[in-house]
Every structure is written in C-alpha cells, then in structure tokens.
Amino acid sequence: MSVNAAAIANAARNRSGPRGKRPLWITILLVVGAGVVWLLQQQGVLPQSSANAPQSQQSNNKPVFSEPSAPASPAARSDKSSRQSSGKSTAAVVGDGGIAELFKKQQSDTWVEAEGVIKKILPDDDNDSDGSSKHQRWIVRVPSGIEILIAHAFDVSARVPVEEGDTIEFRGEYEYTEKGGTVHFTHAPKFKRRDPGGWIVHNGTKYE
DSSP, X not given: OOOOHHHHHHHHHHOSOSSOOXXXXXXHXXXXXXXHHHHHHHTTSSOOOTTTSOHHHHHHTSOOOOOOOOOOOHHHHHHHHXXXXXXXXXXXXXXXXXXXXXXXXXXXXXXXXEEEEEEEEEEEEOOOTTSOOOEEEEEEEOTTSOEEEEEEETTTSOOOOOOTTOEEEEEEEEXXXXXXXXXXXXXXOSSOOSSOOOEEEETTEEEO
C-alpha cells in the first residue's frame, strides 16, 4: 500500500472543524509524521505513490530497441575471406620474386621465390669430378621478361620431368650474371644451414 506524505499534510490542515481551531500539539504531530513518511519514502523503506513517482523511473520501464548494425561492406568481407583462406592454403608464388630488381642492381646471394616458363632445356651438367652436384639446367623466362638459368641438383633432390613450355614455381638463391642470372640451391639444405633451402613445383608436385 502506497503512503502519500502530501495527503497526510492535507489531512492535518483539514482535521479541525469548520470554524474551530486545532490544538498546536496535533499540528506538530501531523507535520512530524508527514516528514517521517517522506523521509522513509526517499530511503526506499516505504513505496512512493504513483502520483509522486519520478518520471525517470516510469521512462525506464519503456522497452529499448537497438538499431540493427549495418552489413559489412564487400571489401571488408573479401578482406576477411582472404585472411582466412591464406592460413589454409600454401603460399602462392606470383611474379618474378624481385628478380628484375636484383638484375638491375647486379645483386647476388639473395633468396627468391618466383614462377616462370621453361624456354629451353639444356644438357645436364653431370660433371661431379670436383665434388659438386649433378644439375638439370633450364632457361626460364620469368613474368618480367628476364631469362634466367636454373640449375637444379638432381642428385640431392629428385629429377624434375619438365618439358619446354611448362610453367614451374621455384625457390632458390639468385646469383647475378650479365645474361639474366642463375638460380641454384633449388633443394633442401644439403648441409646444416640457417636458410630453409629451396624447391621446384611442377604440375602440382614439389621437388626439394
């Protein structure tokens, strides 16, 4: 049951007869009682009447509707998809792997990953009298137009069954030459080295 302090105060004023006077002690008692009721209502001991309830409390009972979030843009969705797919797929080799820049700077001893087309298959270099490895040799044109020599050690790795016109992907160490450069070490490290070594990918098969 709600107690209204204002109603108690009004009752205190109307308690006396039409023309009679109310004793002072009754007035004091009623005013003190109204004050106590008001204080208890403010402290939450007694419920407030609906007429005196703050508008803020009534407004808090209204349902709150949140606006739907805007859908992600196509660019954001594609960026997310690319991040997710890059963690599952193998690293795709695209372009010349910086070979054109290395050739321009005449820079050697640099690991590259690139792709290219077999333009010419040279005879094997199978002279191992000096302790070196036997190599398959191919002239490969990378996307920038530079033609390089790839020397693949088939006695360390497996022999790659390439034909002229085939596309390969490769990782190896680039050495500058005036003709375009040479890439070797296209296999796993023969000795303990800090670098991970190289490989050749041909028709979906990796040779390292």
